[in-house]
Each structure stands twice: as C-alpha cells, then as structure tokens.
Amino acid sequence: MNIKKKIARLILKFVLGFVAFVLLYALSAFIFSIWTVNKEPGTSNDVAIYILTNGDHTDIVLPVKTAVIDWSKELSYQNTIAKDTTNKYLAIGWGDKGFYLNTPTWADLKFSTAFKAAFALSTSAIHATYYRDMRENNDCKKIMISDEQYKRMVAFIDSSFKRNAAGKVINIKTNANYGNDDAFYEAKRKYNMFYTCNTWANNALKAGGQTACVWTPFDRGIFYHYR
Template sequence: MRQARRLSFVLLSLAAAAAVYLSAGLIGAAWVTNRDWRPPAEGVTIWIEDNGIHTDLVMPKQAAGVDWRRVFGGGALREPAYAGFAHVAVGWGERGFFVNTPTWWDLRPGTVIAAAVGSEDTVLHVEHVPRPVEGERVRAVVLTPAEYRRLARVVRGSLAAGEPVRGYAGYDAFYPAHGRYDLLNTCNAWTGRALRRAGVRVGRWTPFSATVSWWL
C-alpha cells in the first residue's frame, strides 16, 4: 500500500510538472516580440521546417552578402556532391540526442532524460538541401537583407571551434556549437531566438516546435 502511494505521488508530481511546463511554454510563445514586423514584398526567403518535435532554419547559401559555402563546406560530408545544393538546413541541439538518434526509433529514455537535465555538449546539425517546398510542415518567411544578415550572425555565433562530424547520410554533418541545452533552452527556443534577434515577429520563448511559427 505504501509503495502504491509513493508511485501515485511520483506520477502525479510528474504530471503536474509537465502541465506547468506546457502552460509556461504556451504563455511564453503567446508573448509576442517585434510586434510591428511585417515581411517585405521582396527580400531573402528562408524556411522553417518542423518535424513535429524539432525545427530547422533553411537558408540560401548565397544571399545578402552571406555565403554559407565558406562555413559549411562539402569537405565535411560523406558525399561532397551534395554541397552543390543551394540551401542549408541548420538546427541546434544536444549532441547525444542528435548524434545518437538518427530516427525516432533510436530514441532511448536515457537520451531524453540526459538532454532534459541539461548538457553543455551541443552541436549544429547542418544539411545541404534543395530549395524547400512550402507545406504543412514547412513555412516560408521573407526577410529584408538586413534581417537575413542578423539571422546569419546568430547562426554563425552558435558555431564553436572544432572539427565537424559526418552525419546520418551523405548530405549532413554535425558541427560543435556554443550553448547549454536544457528544458528552458531547447532546440526550438534556439530557432525562435534567432528569428527574434533578426527582428521577426515571434514569441518570447518557444520551447516547442509548434510555437515557433505562431506569429508568422
């Protein structure tokens, strides 16, 4: 009986903590920043890709004076020919979660717990991709050249010194990154922060993938 009560208490505590976290995330995303932002009629198009859990920024390799070819070269790829694609998809996150989880079937409870507790070992996951097609999970956003350069500075500032590691397939690689990953600073919070610093209308805190695009 005592063990059953303890188990019930633990489960209720976990449920309450999850509810608080979810509510805080929704409130943070509803607190809009850069309220007066509007996309320009012409500019640099980027995309936000959302797989339901994680978001990536997809950017043209050459635009507004930014040249990602010098930063994310084909030499880091298992198949360098993919570097011929005109766009890069960049996401930030915890190394163990990224590197050890090529598919969701590979996800382990220990990996989730370690990432949630927090880790200083973070990476940028960079994929060389063709121009995305806008759809349910892909949102196009047009930026002014100045906004795109600010966005690029945030991404570039997240890159740390060190050698990249080849990724899951021939077209991607992992680069050492700055920053601590935890429940407050998630991969999606990073995406939202990059957009916010670029000047885009976005929530103050976006820990969930669905909340990144709320105001776009």
C-alpha cells in the same frame, strides 16, 4: 508502520510534485508559445529564408550564398557525403549532441540520452543540411527579410558554433549522417527542457526581427504563428 506511512507520504508528495511540474511546464509552453513577438515593421524583402520542421524539430533554412555571407566557405560541401556544390539552400538546426548522433529515430531513444538532454548533462551540436531547392507546405514556410535583419540572424547562428584555437568551426566526424547532404558541427551552450532546439530556432527568428513566440520548447509554437 510509521516508517511505511512516511515513505508512502514522501512518494505521494514526489508524484504530486512531478505532476504539478509537468502541468505547469505544459501550461507555460502553451501560453508563451501563442504569445506573439511581432515582426519588425517597415522593412524590405531582400532575402528569402524558410522555417522547416520534421514534426518535432525546427531548422532555419538559408540561401547558401548572398551578399551577406557564403555559408559554404565554413560549412563546406566537402563535409557531406555527396559533396554536391549545386545545392542552393542550407538548413541549420541546433540541438542535443546525443539526440543528433545516437537517436536516428524515436525508436532508438534511450532513457539516458533523454535524461541528459532534459537536464543539460550533455553537449550540443549543429546539424547542417544542404538542399537543392525548397518547396512551401505545412512543414516549410517562406519568410522574406531585409539584408540588415539577415545580418543579425547570421550573427546569432554564427555565435552558436564552437570554434577551435584557429577560429574555425569544428566538423564532427561521424557515420550518423541522416543522408548524403548533411554534416554535424560542435556547438555552444547545453540543451535542456527550457532551451530546446525549437527555442534556439525561435531565438534566431527574434534576432532577425521576425514573428516569433515569447518562448517555446516545441516546433508547434513557432509554426502556430506562420499558418
């Protein structure tokens, strides 16, 4: 009887601890998401970038070619199915490799994939998608930044790619493409519940001196500041 009581108490403590952790995580995400990191004042509007969400994940959308960088030189059009060189914008997102390659829809999500992602047990990838043009709406917001800010943002994004011995980005050969204009690349760092795809996008905005959250694991945190 005593053993059963001890087991019951342990289970109760575990359940209460888990619930407390979830509530603390949610509260922290809410507070730090609405806590604003202000945009750098007095800067010029040289480059138009965008933030784009699919409802869960935030991409940073950049012009393919500017005086600062030509993304197509490393993230080649040839790595996509369409190989369409007329596309003018490139959406870049960072995330868990298992989610990107093995979970095309939420219905395909496996517990093992989610568990590994939450606890940094898998590797990461960068998803790069070319677009012909961009249209502003509730899921796509335009941001004007200076060349200097753009250089810093580019440096942050560039540092997220894993490279081979020759210093080249590593294209992931896969049939898990989302469409005809996207490709995947090996990335640094591991996804976890405290550093998600949206945390990465938020940090990219910070690197470029733009309005951002103090911290957020969710896309809603980022877009809250760009209503």
